[in-house]
Amino acid sequence: MSKHEPVLLKNMLQPGYTGSLADYEKTGGYQALRKVVGKVPPTDVTGTVMKSGLRGRGGAGFPTGVKWGFLPKDYQGPRYLCCNADESEPGTFKDRQLIERDPHQILEGILLACYAIGAESAYIYIRGEFVLGARILEAAIAEARTAGYIGTNILGTGITANVWVHRGAGAYICGEETALLESLEGKRGLPRVKPPFPATHGLYNKPTVVNNVETLANLPHIISRGPEWFSAIGSPPKSTGTRIFCVSGHVKRPGNYEVPMGVTFRELIYEEAGGMRSDKPLKAFIPGGASAPFLTPDSLDVKLDFESVAAAGSMLGSGGVTVMEEGTDMVWAALRLMEFFYHESCGKCSPCREGSSWLVQTMRRIVARRGRMEDLETLVDLCKNIAGRTVCAFGDAEISPIMSTLKHWRPEYVKMIHEAEAANLIHPKRILAQP
């Protein structure tokens, strides 16, 4: 049992908790909504969130209150809230648990955000594969509608807030906020060029906020217990509150662990997740989903907060912590992730579209013992040419497995290439004529 008090996972850890409206209300559910709707000015709600220091849990860690503050103040016309439930980052599975086990916590968060930003419609964009989650959300919305939390006159205040569920169709890129908006609009899910940002030109070109499921699930607690309570948790001032980390890989107890930000990876892996699966030493771990560069055991004492992980050369990202034990083939691991990125590149921009196919083919070749020394140089070069030159952050993400494994485990690449040379398999370049 964890020594940390859970916030988001608290309800569902109670035996017998079903996630129904009645259960949720019994634990104090929808009290935050009742506390503010029609009583506290929306700007004060935004102020409270700002004060809490809550930062986005979707990947980039942008301060939530500040994001809301970017919406144009004087704009007359619809605004939208989108709940990003597309959770497709390899190694990340926290939103799914929040959705399936405690849907009303998310709905209350959505309603609070709607109230704060003045949105009358919220869309939950849920990953297509989460069929069960979508059904649970639909049922929860129906319950909340009947109870008067959702609809045209919520809690008798005359305020409108409707929530709709929209299922994705299986593209990872639709988790990127602007691709999500395109997809919601019924178009092909391709990221938009920014600026303009969704805050001014979002869904149907209207001011829009996109927030992650976990970000929104924090709101009822912040409103109920106050921003000071929240900002005291974790490692203030920059990383406040708890975070759910999805620990997977070679550990004894893979799963979701909610801990205050700022605990160390060592604690998360060795105490919460029970340590290494077969008690072999840890070789590598990814701290924040497939897009985050790999770290070595040297970083085990790095704190799990935005700044510390960034300082260690990676990112907290989506909170997916993948652990690899001694004996794991790092080139193969990098290839595995590269295959994912190759499969998911949307194809909109040249460096990522062409780069992902080039990188994956080179990696496949190296793993198949058909590599050459110069391939390593090319890999690095290609990665550098992708970095910072793409439409969306996917480009920077796809290069991190290769770049970080090359940085930490270059000898493994070299060994494979030596094996290739020993086997003397034909390298494709050999058959190319020289000019």
Next chain:
Amino acid sequence: MATTTDTVRLTIDGIPISVPKGTLVIEAARRVGVMVPHFCYHPKLKPDANCRMCLVEVEKMPKLQTSCSTIATEGMSVRTATTVVHDAHKSVLEFILANHPLDCPVCDQGGKCDLQDFSHQYTATTSRFAETKRIFQKEYFSPLIETQMNRCVQCLRCVRYCDEVMDVKALAPVGRGTMTEIKSFGAHPLDCEFCGGCVQICPVGAITSRLSMYEYRPWMLKRADTVCSFCGDGCQITVQTKGQELIEVNSAQGAGRNNGDLCARGFFGFHATSHPSRITQPLIRRNGSLVETTWEEALEYVAEQTKRIKLAHGAQAFGGLISGRCTNEELYLFQKFMRVTIGTNNLDSSARYGHINGTQALRRVQGTHRWTVTFEDIVQADVLLLVGTNITEANPITGLQVKEAVKKHDATLLTIEALQPAIGTISNITNLSQHHLCVAPSQFGTAVLGLLKAVVEGNHIDNALRQRASDYVSSISQAVQQLSWDDLALNTGMSRESFASMASSLAKGRRVVVLAGQTLLRSQGAYGICLNLLDLLLVKEQLKWARLRNCCLAHSTSPLRTRAHRWCVPGKRSSLWLQGPPSSR
């Protein structure tokens, strides 16, 4: 250079320039003579910044920026020629070329291809891409347009053009990542307007014309600019020939009032010139059958016969007919010839057919029969009313201005057309309209009357007009009172509410443009209907605006073609034209 609040000053590679607010950096660079390499950018399309070719350095920005999507701001300092920028261009090009088949020798774009030119400028002669190239299976695309998707650089210009400019949406990218392939929308060969826009806008040889496939290298062609004679829009075209053969017709970006856009007739229609059943030699009827002859003989024969007939029967025995497809200059010469050389005023042209109904109405109301709307007026209008135009077919390029007004500038489109909105891969103007009255051509007049009645009864008459021209207002009010909503509904199938909502949209307009099309002008009672449309504009007090337009129009170019049926109506005199209750029409 003086700067106002509407301009910003920046420097491009150290060269200072002042540009209007909102100008893209790539355009600002173009103005100082710096061409930033690009594929996906096109002035006609919304920036998509997908090719990443146009990266430049902007002072104070940590990352390179795409100049095609970055708006110039005051004090900005842009560098397009540093080593960093050059390396970025090189690397993006390396990516784009990675999967390219390098089949320039058999590509019709060779010699006028952006990819070829930039590769020549930037890349090494060898590639370090040692992997397997992506290959798309060749598929039959369409009878007129050919694709070679392995050459595609996925800039999506074709898809965006087809959607944003044509409003056709016949093309779509299919698949993702490197497997992104441009295909016709739906699992069938391309079925679209065949405007050729995608062929013209593709920066490489991925979409080409089948009519000129494998026929030429660009430098073999002789080019001549001329005007398309298929419709009244008068598009500027460039005819390209190899020897005696017409190889291709296209239109350069920025050329003519069509700004380089064409329709199927303009782009692909040239094939008619080489059709075997076309008459290319003069013929003289001898012993009951037509026999080929020379121009000299034929002209001499005509001259002799003309002289003989004139002597025997006088000039009034002649009548002259000329095709409306001829140019203004040819029409002028013809009438001069008929009037002066032959000596008769008996002449007519298909150009006049129906058209006169509109011009006479204009003459009666505004004192001149000149149409008063330019393409710019259409684009800038905030409310457009189209009556019987079938514009995407009859005057496709005028139709593009309407589409631009609606799609890019949020104009409200009102239509009275014998068309049904339909989802398909051929554009249909009624798809874009906010209020559409779908009525048969025989009922256009009734529908216009219904609209007029709704405007008057909806109290949308301008107050100033009420005071200034109270007689006119009261007579028109009385007149529309005689019409019954039941009759109107019976004849048009449209309810009073439909008319009322259209009227209130019309009433909101500050810059209203009415376009009356061929179907209307050639329908029965067209003259009266035109007058009623003018009434609509009169009661809307579009006078001020229209007068303003009028003066600029007086010395703007007059349309080259006489068959364009476009006008908007300013008014000097009042008009009212009611031919009894609609049921008796």
